Amino acid sequence: MDLFLVVLDLVGSFVFAISGATVGVRHRLDLFGVLVLSFAAAVSGGIARDVLIGAVPPAAFADWRYLGVAILAGAITFFRYEDIERLRNPVQLFDAAGLALFAVAGATKALAWGLHPVMAVLLGMLSGIGGGIARDMLVAQVPVVLRAELYAVAAALGAAVAVLGAWLALPPAAGMVAGALLCFGLRFMAIRHGWSLPVPRPREP
Amino acid sequence: MDLFLVVLDLVGSFVFAISGATVGVRHRLDLFGVLVLSFAAAVSGGIARDVLIGAVPPAAFADWRYLGVAILAGAITFFRYEDIERLRNPVQLFDAAGLALFAVAGATKALAWGLHPVMAVLLGMLSGIGGGIARDMLVAQVPVVLRAELYAVAAALGAAVAVLGAWLALPPAAGMVAGALLCFGLRFMAIRHGWSLPVPRPREP
Amino acid sequence: MDLFLVVLDLVGSFVFAISGATVGVRHRLDLFGVLVLSFAAAVSGGIARDVLIGAVPPAAFADWRYLGVAILAGAITFFRYEDIERLRNPVQLFDAAGLALFAVAGATKALAWGLHPVMAVLLGMLSGIGGGIARDMLVAQVPVVLRAELYAVAAALGAAVAVLGAWLALPPAAGMVAGALLCFGLRFMAIRHGWSLPVPRPREP
Numbered sequence: 001m002d003l004f005l006v007v008l009d010l011v012g013s014f015v016f017a018i019s020g021a022t023v024g025v026r027h028r029l030d031l032f033g034v035l036v037l038s039f040a041a042a043v044s045g046g047i048a049r050d051v052l053i054g055a056v057p058p059a060a061f062a063d064w065r066y067l068g069v070a071i072l073a074g075a076i077t078f079f080r081y082e083d084i085e086r087l088r089n090p091v092q093l094f095d096a097a098g099l100a101l102f103a104v105a106g107a108t109k110a111l112a113w114g115l116h117p118v119m120a121v122l123l124g125m126l127s128g129i130g131g132g133i134a135r136d137m138l139v140a141q142v143p144v145v146l147r148a149e150l151y152a153v154a155a156a157l158g159a160a161v162a163v164l165g166a167w168l169a170l171p172p173a174a175g176m177v178a179g180a181l182l183c184f185g186l187r188f189m190a191i192r193h194g195w196s197l198p199v200p201r202p203r204e205p
Numbered sequence: 206m207d208l209f210l211v212v213l214d215l216v217g218s219f220v221f222a223i224s225g226a227t228v229g230v231r232h233r234l235d236l237f238g239v240l241v242l243s244f245a246a247a248v249s250g251g252i253a254r255d256v257l258i259g260a261v262p263p264a265a266f267a268d269w270r271y272l273g274v275a276i277l278a279g280a281i282t283f284f285r286y287e288d289i290e291r292l293r294n295p296v297q298l299f300d301a302a303g304l305a306l307f308a309v310a311g312a313t314k315a316l317a318w319g320l321h322p323v324m325a326v327l328l329g330m331l332s333g334i335g336g337g338i339a340r341d342m343l344v345a346q347v348p349v350v351l352r353a354e355l356y357a358v359a360a361a362l363g364a365a366v367a368v369l370g371a372w373l374a375l376p377p378a379a380g381m382v383a384g385a386l387l388c389f390g391l392r393f394m395a396i397r398h399g400w401s402l403p404v405p406r407p408r409e410p
Numbered sequence: 411m412d413l414f415l416v417v418l419d420l421v422g423s424f425v426f427a428i429s430g431a432t433v434g435v436r437h438r439l440d441l442f443g444v445l446v447l448s449f450a451a452a453v454s455g456g457i458a459r460d461v462l463i464g465a466v467p468p469a470a471f472a473d474w475r476y477l478g479v480a481i482l483a484g485a486i487t488f489f490r491y492e493d494i495e496r497l498r499n500p501v502q503l504f505d506a507a508g509l510a511l512f513a514v515a516g517a518t519k520a521l522a523w524g525l526h527p528v529m530a531v532l533l534g535m536l537s538g539i540g541g542g543i544a545r546d547m548l549v550a551q552v553p554v555v556l557r558a559e560l561y562a563v564a565a566a567l568g569a570a571v572a573v574l575g576a577w578l579a580l581p582p583a584a585g586m587v588a589g590a591l592l593c594f595g596l597r598f599m600a601i602r603h604g605w606s607l608p609v610p611r612p613r614e615p
Binding site: 024027029030031032033035036037047051056057058061062064067137138139140 | 461462463464525526528529532533539543547550551552553555556557560561562563606607608
Binding site: 051052053054115116118119122123129133137140141142143145146147150151152153196197198 | 229232234235236237238240241242252256261262263266267269272342343344345
């Protein structure tokens with residue numbers, strides 16, 4: 001179970017790091033700037049979660065493998081950007097995978113630290129969207145999470161399924177895999193079909 | 206006393222959430238983006254305070270009512286924006302009320318956790334301005350706190366009065382109400398009469 | 411040793427505060443905005459470090475002298491900006507000194523709290539660059555750390571030398587002074603001679 005959580009976290013960190021590095025390359029940062037963005041996108045969500053539940057030092061600082069994974073992903077993206085770019089909509093795709101993995105793992109860890117199920121869902125969502133928010137704020141952009149189709153909703157629903165699975169005492173992997181698939185699928189369909197939430201129409205622009 | 210603090214925190218969260226949601230609607234975020242901004246504006250100041258004094262998980266995550274209050278305020282603002290807008294300068298007004306309530310409650314909580322009175326004033330000011338800073342940074346704007354008339358000064362003075370009241374061993378509510386009224390009044394007059402602090406004149410723009 | 415760390419921290423805070431205040435004046439913030447930026451630039455790196463290693467309340471909030479140093483530096487910069495400006499490239503110079511001091515002190519403190527040497531280097535780098543990141547994000551700019559010549563590299567190498575010195579059981583001051591000089595010298599040469607890291611060339615701008 002613990003090993004499962006760590007592996008999930010490392011895989012999620014890797015895909016988020018690629019998403020961060022891609023944004024860094026597009027903003028023409030230098031190599032270290034790209035690695036910083038890579039690391040920030042990879043671990044900010046998990047760090048926010050760990051600091052908020054009191055699990056310090058956060059996994060990302062207690063365990064050098066998160067740093068290694070982020071640097072690896074950042075370097076691959078930096079030096080092989082054309083390959084990464086050739087995949088269609090790479091940022092969105094990697095972002096959706098990282099979102100799903102982090103939302104589910106974050107909610108599970110918050111539950112394990114004794115938080116209320118409702119707040120565990122929120123912390124799962126926040127650890128899912130925290131990396132993307134940090135990534136976008138570091139390049140002075142409005143975070144995509146605040147505009148994107150069903151972004152936070154997908155994370156919250158994925159986290160809710162994982163929490164529900166734990167509440168029903170299903171095998172941990174079952175609820176987490178179901179939640180991650182739901183989150184990824186929802187986000188993927190939202191991108192593909194332009195599903196979105198209502199947008200307000202203020203009188204003046 | 207504890208109940209009083211919690212009620213103050215919830216009311217402050219509600220008005221800050223409206224201020225956050227208003228900014229979100231004006232930036233044409235989608236429903237979830239508005240709710241995220243609503244929650245961020247409501248709880249970022251309190252979260253910063255709680256993380257810094259070591260009170261984790263922060264009240265905003267240990268207690269689902271903060272989330273509920275923020276969602277309620279965000280939804281009202283999203284679906285009844287015209288009503289909110291009809292009030293003159295709604296963001297500034299709600300912001301001043303939230304500022305006053307949070308500055309006073311934040312300073313009182315920091316004192317209760319054993320911080321030095323001077324730093325309790327600073328933490329009160331920071332919990333007052335933290336929500337607004339997070340709100341503005343999330344939409345990639347320079348925080349209004351850094352430009353606005355007497356914004357941080359009002360928060361600091363309100364927090365200082367609350368700390369002074371505790372130091373003089375007055376009934377807790379007395380110092381807190383006086384501090385909150387001073388902060389709100391000062392901010393209100395600053396908006397109304399354009400009171401402001403000196404601005405530097407660098408040689409080149 | 412403890413006194414040495416505190417003095418280093420205070421001196422680093424002072425120079426970072428001047429760098430923050432200079433950015434604030436250039437963005438024409440009011441007096442309190444300049445002081446907020448001054449304090450944020452001075453202590454954000456150290457606060458991030460302390461929160462992440464679990465040393466709460468952070469030194470910047472447990473000890474009023476950090477606030478005093480930041481306010482002093484901010485006020486000097488605000489009222490004597492022409493003098494500060496007359497020094498060539500004041501932001502970059504003060505920034506390099508603060509970077510060196512904070513990277514070394516941050517790494518040493520992380521080691522003292524039992525972190526893995528590799529992560530102590532990372533935390534040293536982060537406490538070095540955290541203040542500058544907060545400073546730039548508060549005025550809605552892409553942090554200079556993500557673009558500047560050898561910025562984060564200099565911080566990481568300085569932190570690494572300090573950690574290496576501790577590992578070799580040298581007198582603490584030796585490794586720290588050597589690390590700080592390396593970091594400052596590298597950053598200074600990078601500014602003077604335009605040394606930089608490779609920048610990616612994405613196909614489309």
